[in-house]
Amino acid sequence: MSKTSYYAPHGGHPAQTELLTDRAMFTEAYAVIPKGVMQDIVTSHLPFWDNMRMWVIARPLSGFSETFSQYIVEVGAGGGSDKPELDPNAEAVLFVVEGEVDLTLKGEVHRLQPGGYAFIPPAADWRLRNNGDEPVRFHWIRKHYQAVEGLPHPEPFVTNEQDIEPLVMPDTEGRWSTTRFVDMADMRHDMHVNIVNFEPGGVIPFAETHVMEHGLYVLEGKAVYRLNQDWVEVEAGDFMWLRAFCPQACYSGGPGRFRYLLYKDVNRHMNLQLSNPR
Template structure:
């Protein structure tokens, strides 16, 4: 098996003698936030979080992507939160990219390491802390849960990238596959967070155009992504934010696997009322 890695931003400030970074893009169909602009000056310190800072990559935005918010959270040694989620209707997904942390759900403690995934149902009583000597990082995705008649809210999910067999997407798991942490047939869920993997030469061979919004955080490798009418080069640590119906395709362009963490909203009727 090819060794997996999970990119985590380190912050800092760019060299003042360098020119402005030229890969940042914001259009009416998509945005690209390169890793090079995730500096100290764009972090937020959040109420209820101690010894932590966050890069907020996406939030509901009228006329763009409206279903979710996505962060990268950095926890210093001793960092913690016992009141992490301010919205009682929100569900969450965590994916660890660096370090170790303890996730406490009710009275149970789960040790999370790079590659760990946690799905947190709405109303979950959870806490998170870093009791180790090094910094830790995780991606945090938040979405207000949309109940469906006849279905209860989902259960807690704790999983790891190493333990979930990838699903082949085009007849060959060695080229294009998806690691699904949540059963796609479970209609209790109204969002999915997966890892998509392409080996060198792998590609999406058509321009997907669909109702789902996306947040894509590149965990490893390099690729070229088709977004609306543009081909955009991306690498580990970059973030792509796609509104509904933005045409998209890609191919792996480096010498190692191209892997990204993918958010999408699923399994619900579109609202007939404009937000």
């Protein structure tokens, strides 16, 4: 696998002399949160955490994300939490994009470096601490786990992207591949968080239209992405949210690879009780 890099926001604040020119947009079918809006003023904080801040890029909201939340968390030296998750029904994926952090999961300590990936099932015993001298930045994706009678909860695991061979999509000559962290046939999992990889010039050559809600954070490169009826330029550091059935396609713009961290909800019946019945 070629050398991997990941974009991570560092905050800051634009000067008063700068013009407001940005690509942020929020529609009924999709939203784009570009990297330029992830400044200091839009950070949030959590109880029982030390020396941390985070950018909330998705949250359950009528007309927006319905199944998940996603944070980009920054933890300074010595920071972390012994009580990171307050919801016993929340499952999580952590993905490190910069720095190193120690994750204690079921009593075992794991050192997560860039590309490090951890799946944390609901009600798991876990803690997180930055024992280094530099900040660590990671994605924290949370979903309310949909338990199914007769299926046990999935087991926690820790890995790194570099240890997983991407699966090449058929008939793409290697230009389009997916790094999968969970077996697609494992019905215990109700969400997948993968990495999608495009070589320069790679494309999604049709408008994907399906029931899964998507969150896409661009880790590397740039592309022109089809969102509903619009073609939108995106680059490393941008986040896209796609409602279920929102058509999507893309052209990888080069000169390097285009890669994104992808969330989608899977393997469960559709909820027949509308949250806002009319």
